[in-house]
Amino acid sequence: MKKYTPPLKDRNGSELLQMNEMFRGRFKVRGLIGRGGYGQIYYASDPVFPDDVVIKIEPVIRRGSTSKRMLLEQKILYRLQGRPHVPIMCASGHTDQLNFIVMQLLGPNIGDLKKRSPVKRLSPSTVARIIIQGIAALRDVHSLGYLHRDVKPANMCFGITQNTRHVLKLVDYGLVRRFMNPDGTRRKLRNRPGFRGTLRYVSVRVHDRKDQSPADDFVSMAYSGVELLLVNLPWKLAHIEDLRNAKEEFQQPNSPFLQLTGPAYTIFCAAVFSLRSSDQPDYSALQALLFDMMGDKSMKDAYDWEENYRDAYSNGSSSENKDFADI
Numbered sequence: 001m002k003k004y005t006p007p008l009k010d011r012n013g014s015e016l017l018q019m020n021e022m023f024r025g026r027f028k029v030r031g032l033i034g035r036g037g038y039g040q041i042y043y044a045s046d047p048v049f050p051d052d053v054v055i056k057i058e059p060v061i062r063r064g065s066t067s068k069r070m071l072l073e074q075k076i077l078y079r080l081q082g083r084p085h086v087p088i089m090c091a092s093g094h095t096d097q098l099n100f101i102v103m104q105l106l107g108p109n110i111g112d113l114k115k116r117s118p119v120k121r122l123s124p125s126t127v128a129r130i131i132i133q134g135i136a137a138l139r140d141v142h143s144l145g146y147l148h149r150d151v152k153p154a155n156m157c158f159g160i161t162q163n164t165r166h167v168l169k170l171v172d173y174g175l176v177r178r179f180m181n182p183d184g185t186r187r188k189l190r191n192r193p194g195f196r197g198t199l200r201y202v203s204v205r206v207h208d209r210k211d212q213s214p215a216d217d218f219v220s221m222a223y224s225g226v227e228l229l230l231v232n233l234p235w236k237l238a239h240i241e242d243l244r245n246a247k248e249e250f251q252q253p254n255s256p257f258l259q260l261t262g263p264a265y266t267i268f269c270a271a272v273f274s275l276r277s278s279d280q281p282d283y284s285a286l287q288a289l290l291f292d293m294m295g296d297k298s299m300k301d302a303y304d305w306e307e308n309y310r311d312a313y314s315n316g317s318s319s320e321n322k323d324f325a326d327i
């Protein structure tokens with residue numbers, strides 16, 4: 001298998017690490033992969049870890065106060081190590097100026113893989129397998145008592161090695177929150193907590209400032225699948241109230257937009273949208289609703305991007321009805 005090198009971003013002078021710098025005397029910085037809202041992600045090599053790695057860093061002081069986001073991500077990633085849908089972390093800590101996490105290099109995120117599709121969508125079989133693995137990833141996180149709270153295609157990547165290229169990994173644990181007490185009981189829900197998540201993907205409950213629960217991670221997962229199947233989500237980032245109402249309309253059982261996702265995905269979405277905050281989702285039953293959508297493909301068969309997006313063209317619907325205007 002050809003070695004994967006991530007596409008690197010142009011330098012713009014605001015980099016926190018320099019090209020060829022030996023970070024912590026061990027990791028050789030090879031380039032910038034991305035600039036997130038909070039920090040930066042670098043491609044690097046490591047003489048100890050067999051595969052290439054990324055270094056995710058954020059300044060210790062951000063906008064005048066100490067940033068705790070990555071400290072939380074370090075703690076959670078550490079606790080989640082060994083779970084199949086979580087990136088392997090090779091090192092973490094802080095310097096005087098930076099908090100950092102070093103983890104295995106993964107492939108492009110699913111949002112970018114969708115953008116590369118000539119028809120800007122993915123086939124039902126690929127989407128079903130992504131969401132089935134995404135649900136397994138949620139089970140990994142929820143079973144530890146945490147919510148992810150930022151589920152979206154940009155936070156899902158496949159591995160890059162022979163063994164991991166068909167294994168979905170959930171990234172970005174900077175917004176996690178405990179929803180379970182150590183004894184397995186639920187924490188008390190708060191009244192009007194602050195907003196956490198990405199506006200496009202959060203549930204109506206999050207718009208309404210209800211405290212989040214596993215059901216809300218599922219709603220974001222379901223919306224992610226809709227976006228992968230239908231080119232766009234049927235709402236635009238306009239007025240927040242309009243966005244909320246468009247989501248509510250989309251979730252009605254007879255919503256024409258929802259039905260464009262196909263019968264199996266419509267049933268899956270209906271099951272997800274009916275979950276209440278207090279519910280304990282049945283992960284396996286929800287995954288099983290998507291098995292038919294996989295067609296004759298197994299989890300280990302090629303995904304769209306490995307087959308020049310052939311199946312994304314011929315997914316049984318014309319591109320026009322997939323490419324509806326934003327509402």
Ligand SMILES: Nc1ncnc2c1ncn2[C@@H]1O[C@H](COP(=O)(O)OP(=O)(O)OP(=O)(O)O)[C@@H](O)[C@H]1O
Pocket residue numbers: 033034035036037038039040041054056087103104105106107108109154155157171172173174
């Ligand atoms: N281990 C990894 N290997 C390769 N790419 C990664 C890895 N982790 C993250 N990325 C890429 O970097 C992007 C940003 O990562 P992440 O969301 O963890 O950073 P962030 O600073 O929290 O970003 P944001 O503010 O956008 O949420 C992801 O969308 C993904 O494409």
